[in-house]
Amino acid sequence: MSLITPEIVKHVALLARLRLEGAALAQFAGQLDEILEYVKQLGTVSTDQVAPTSHVLPLSNVQRSDEPAPSLPNQTVLALAPTHRPPFVTVPKVIESA
Amino acid sequence: MPTGELAAQTLHELRDLIQAGRISADEVVADVLACIERSNPSMRAYLAVDAERIRRQAAQDGPLAGLPITIKDNICVSGEETTCASRILQGFRAPYDATVIARLRQQGARLIPRANMDEFAFGSSTENSAFGPTRNPWAMDRVPGGSSGGSAAAVAAGLAIAALGSDTGGSIRQPASFCGVVGLKPTYGRVSRYGLVAFASSLDQIGPLTKDVTDAALVLSAIAGHDTRDSTSAPLPVPDYLAALRGKVDGLRVGIPKEYLIEGIDPDVRQAIDAAIKACERLGMRTEPVSLPHTSYAVATYYIIATAEASSNLARYDGVKYGFRASTNGEGGLLEMYLRTRTDGFGAEPKRRILLGTYVLSHGYYDAYYLKGLKVRTLIKQDFDRAFERCDLLLTPTAPSPAFRIGEKLDDPLQMYLSDIFTISANLAGVPALSMPCGFTGAGLPVGLQLLAPPFKEDVLLRAAFAYEQATEWHRRKPAMTTG
Numbered sequence: 001m002s003l004i005t006p007e008i009v010k011h012v013a014l015l016a017r018l019r020l021e022g023a024a025l026a027q028f029a030g031q032l033d034e035i036l037e038y039v040k041q042l043g044t045v046s047t048d049q050v051a052p053t054s055h056v057l058p059l060s061n062v063q064r065s066d067e068p069a070p071s072l073p074n075q076t077v078l079a080l081a082p083t084h085r086p087p088f089v090t091v092p093k094v095i096e097s098a
Numbered sequence: 099m100p101t102g103e104l105a106a107q108t109l110h111e112l113r114d115l116i117q118a119g120r121i122s123a124d125e126v127v128a129d130v131l132a133c134i135e136r137s138n139p140s141m142r143a144y145l146a147v148d149a150e151r152i153r154r155q156a157a158q159d160g161p162l163a164g165l166p167i168t169i170k171d172n173i174c175v176s177g178e179e180t181t182c183a184s185r186i187l188q189g190f191r192a193p194y195d196a197t198v199i200a201r202l203r204q205q206g207a208r209l210i211p212r213a214n215m216d217e218f219a220f221g222s223s224t225e226n227s228a229f230g231p232t233r234n235p236w237a238m239d240r241v242p243g244g245s246s247g248g249s250a251a252a253v254a255a256g257l258a259i260a261a262l263g264s265d266t267g268g269s270i271r272q273p274a275s276f277c278g279v280v281g282l283k284p285t286y287g288r289v290s291r292y293g294l295v296a297f298a299s300s301l302d303q304i305g306p307l308t309k310d311v312t313d314a315a316l317v318l319s320a321i322a323g324h325d326t327r328d329s330t331s332a333p334l335p336v337p338d339y340l341a342a343l344r345g346k347v348d349g350l351r352v353g354i355p356k357e358y359l360i361e362g363i364d365p366d367v368r369q370a371i372d373a374a375i376k377a378c379e380r381l382g383m384r385t386e387p388v389s390l391p392h393t394s395y396a397v398a399t400y401y402i403i404a405t406a407e408a409s410s411n412l413a414r415y416d417g418v419k420y421g422f423r424a425s426t427n428g429e430g431g432l433l434e435m436y437l438r439t440r441t442d443g444f445g446a447e448p449k450r451r452i453l454l455g456t457y458v459l460s461h462g463y464y465d466a467y468y469l470k471g472l473k474v475r476t477l478i479k480q481d482f483d484r485a486f487e488r489c490d491l492l493l494t495p496t497a498p499s500p501a502f503r504i505g506e507k508l509d510d511p512l513q514m515y516l517s518d519i520f521t522i523s524a525n526l527a528g529v530p531a532l533s534m535p536c537g538f539t540g541a542g543l544p545v546g547l548q549l550l551a552p553p554f555k556e557d558v559l560l561r562a563a564f565a566y567e568q569a570t571e572w573h574r575r576k577p578a579m580t581t582g
Contacts, residue, residue, distance in 0.1 A: 009453060016409060016456040017416070017436045018449055031511050032454055038512055039398045042470050045477065052472030053479055055300050055330070056528030056553075057287045062329040076193050082423035091418055094432045 003036040004029060101136065104129040105256040106576065109313045112259065113163045123157050123164030126259065127208060130166055134210075134257050137579065141233050143242075143252040145171055145183060145212045152210055160206025162320060167202055168258035169211045170249050172219055173304065174293040175199050178211040182218045182295050183227040186443030187421045196293020197328065198262060198304050198321040205320040213261060214248030217445045218412065219269055219297045221245050222517045225508050226447040233504070234276060235577040236543055240501040243273030249307045250277040255577060260317055261307045266297050267400050268496075268521025270305050271533035275496035275546025278535045278575065280563070281307045282314045285553045286528035287332035289318075290325035298407035299330070301400075301525040310573050311534065311564040315339035318556060334554060342557035343564040348382030350562055353489035357393035358520055364499045370537030370545040371495050374566070378493065381565050388489060390481040393523060395474050397515055400522040402458050402471035409455025412448065415440065450511060475526050482527040486552040491562055494520050496533040496546030520548060530556045532563050535572035544572075 006029040013020045013028075020028060074087055081089040104112065104126045115121045131149045138144050157164035169175055172182045174192035176199070181187040199209065216226035224232040224247030232247045234240040235255035242251040246263025250273035253261050263270040265283035274281025282305045289304045296302065306317035322336045354375060359368065375385055417423035417439030424438035444452070458467035485492060497520060507514040524531035529550055536547035547566075551559040567573055 004457070008457075012453055012456050012460065013449075015460070016413075016452045017433075017440050018444070018452065019437045019441045020449075028450060028453060031450060032457070034512050035401065035454060035515075036457075039402060039467065042395060042398050042402075042474055043466075045392070045395060045474055047470065047473035047477070050473040050476050052469055053476040054472055056479065057330060057332060059287075059330065059332070064326045072193050077419075080190065080193065080420040082417060082421075089418055092426060092428050092430075092432050092435045 002033050004033045101129060101132045102256050105133045105259065107259070108309045109162065109165055109260050109316055112165055113161070116163045123208070127153060127166050130210070130257065130259065137255060137257060140238065141235060141251055141255060141257070142214055142230055143232050143248045143255065143257050144210070145181070145214050145227070145229050145248070146179070147210065147212065152208070155208045158203070158206035158208065160204065161316070162202065162205040162207035164206055164208060165259055166208045166210050167317070168213050168249055168252050168261035169199070169209055170213045170246055170261070170263045171211070171215055172264055172295040173198065173262060174295070175209055175211045180211070180295070183215045183229055184217045184444065184448070185228045185422055186415045186440070190421050192293070194293065197290035197325045199293065201321050207320070210258065213246070213252060216245035216247070216447065218295070218408070218448050219245040219264055219266055220408070220447040220451055222268070222272055222514055223502070223507065224248060224273070225504065226445060228445050231504060234501045235579055236278065237501065240503055240543070241276065243276035243501060245269040246307060247273045250274055250279055250281065253277070253279045253307050253309060255579060260309070260313050262304055262317070262321070263307050264294055264297070264302055264304050265525065266301045267404060267525050268518040270307060271496050271521050271531060271546070271548060272518060274307055274533040276501040276544065278544030278572070279307055279309060280311055280314045280532065280534045280573070281305065282318060282532045282556070283524060283530060284318060284322065284556060285332070285530045287330055288322050288530070288554065288556065290328040290331045292325055292327040296411040298404040299411065300407060301404060311560060311567045312340070312343060314532070315343055315560050332554070337557045339557060339560055342561050345561045347562050347565040350383045350491060350558070351489045352378055352383045352385045352562075353388035353485050353492045354385055355388050355390045355393065355485070355492055355494055357390050358494040362498060363495065364539070366539035367495050367499065367545050371547065374536040374547045375493060377566060377569055378562070381569060383562065385493070386489070388485045388492065390485060390523065392474065392477045392481050396478055396523045396526060397519055399471045399474045399478065399526060401454065401515055402467050403475060403526070405451045405455035406459050406468050407455070409452045409459065412452055415443065478523055479527040482523070482529055490551070490558055492550040494548045494550070496520060496548040500539050500543035500545060524550055529553055530559055532559050534563055534567065536570070537572060538575070
């Protein structure tokens, strides 16, 4: 039985802001199913008493002194945006006008 | 002087020539650019090279003596295009220098940006570059490995003196192995990641790809150390790696993990590794079998953790702040703009990894996949902790095979992922690891030897590698294309 169906892939794609359709959707579903099938072997490892490792260095709550320093100029950063109207970046309309 | 004569040399050789007044750094830059002009159209080690901008960088004083260092296209160089070989970042010019770049400049280096790579460092062959694959200088129908394939091919072919790459699951070491150069992934936290475009933040490290071990020590010395801009960089002093090369290796305990010498390894690779083990023994190192029992779970663990982190890191590419935005003429509003931008901007492999990462993090699957992966990561790390109680170093092949053919694994993602089987564990455990040439196959393809050390023991790693290099001639062989 498949672990993942084209319907699930389509749903996950939408969550990740990707649009998949037709042959591409079927191909991704097949490949992801094969990868998840391979990953399933982790289920055979006993991890009941094992703590998760999200990070290998024994560092926590890293802080530095709070000294003001210049940031990148607003105009330099804005110039990287596909469209902008200083001091803002602009995007397609989110809210319909009344 | 014939074209390529300077470009074929190492950083330390050229630095000595410059300091003796025999040549100038400008001549080196000119020779590297001439080699790029000659060979890059067929090899595509660089995505693009703006020769005029590179020449215009002022010659600098310092230990790196104005010599040029090649930079993978995912490390920010101020004012230069930095695209991660992706359409979604096409045209993006970094507004600041990565910490490693600032440090190289302080040491007197000049920079050659834009080494080719797999898109966002997702891959093991450089075939996932959105702008075409790099070719292996030892056999132009084969891949250079990946994801730092452009950096490795450039160093091997004399289109670079030395290079920086990044390594999340083997992306420095595996291409170093395939191209017959030295590649070092430092301990997680040894080198600042500030300005490295993030793939998997708990695994990524920047490191050198060089023509010999001395250059690896030279570049690591330049880039290592604590950085307040990267909270995961280690607040530890940096040893003198060049001085460390000269120490004694007699009596070093070298573990040979039995899980790495398995069926399915290319017989020529196996033979080269067996010979390397004997060479280390002749140098006075004491080899012994060890076990890393969770090795076979590393690839599965990695492809959960790395894709989960990647899907989160790549959420920032939304067509708003920088890079590519698909044109929608306002139709469908913001959501349609996001969907079109990301669907058109990302290639197939980023999409695959974003989907997998989003899936393993999603409600109902988190415990079964992501949390399980983090727990198995603990077991893999503990394998290394135990092995390093008995051993100073571990020795393995870098990859189970030499460079494969272009196209051979492109349609089979799982087979491609399995080509990283021997390099992934070092990233999961956070330990330093180095690949260096240890022989050639019957067909003349380079074979890589991997050495691994406990965290922050790069000095021991480099010392053993240097001793082996001095006792062998493999690093002196060059692909025919550069001598022809």
